[in-house]
Amino acid sequence: MEILECEDADVAAISRLYYETVHSVNIHDYSLEQIAAWAPKIYSDAFWKKRFKNYRVFVVKEKGRVIGFAEFEHTGQIDCFYVHHLWQRQGVGSKLLARIEHEALSGGIKRLFADVCITAQPFFKRKGFGVTKEFERVYRGCLFKLFLMEKTLLCARSRTVFGV
């Protein structure tokens, strides 16, 4: 497993992964109507390329195949964060988040936050994020319950202060 910055050649696989993960993983926590609103089709490469202009995008690859991706903004916001449906609970999400935390600390970002869905809440909780707000958002006519989750990052120096 390796983690890399997204390249144009990865976009088609990301688009398929997003659609398949929503339709086979998130479907356990949402209605068919919500899933159809969330991922109505496999979006075009152009859609994702335009969207990715606003983010740093990381991909996890196994033998050259994309098995996870995440969008990270300089504000500390994590947006899309998806693991391939056949690679759930195998450490892919952990790898993505570790890279984001590393990049955040390198860039002086001390707070990470995300609007997290029901499916992903246990993962972010396990990784030290706390829920600071529960809210609802209407997306394509469907109501979604979301959690604003946040984590304050400790820089390496403050973690080891008692050890030196």
Ligand SMILES: CC(C)(COP(=O)(O)OP(=O)(O)OC[C@H]1O[C@@H](n2cnc3c(N)ncnc32)[C@H](O)[C@@H]1OP(=O)(O)O)[C@@H](O)C(=O)NCCC(=O)NCCS
């Ligand atoms: C949320 C998601 C990204 C997590 O990725 P992942 O690769 O499966 O996560 P990891 O294997 O790194 O999990 C690390 C730890 O988080 C916790 N965790 C992850 N998923 C969990 C779940 N569904 N329930 C409970 N704990 C969970 C566990 O403690 C896990 O460690 P363990 O497997 O040793 O017990 C993945 O489930 C996913 O793609 N979900 C669908 C897409 C989604 O909802 N994205 C977020 C949109 S807001």
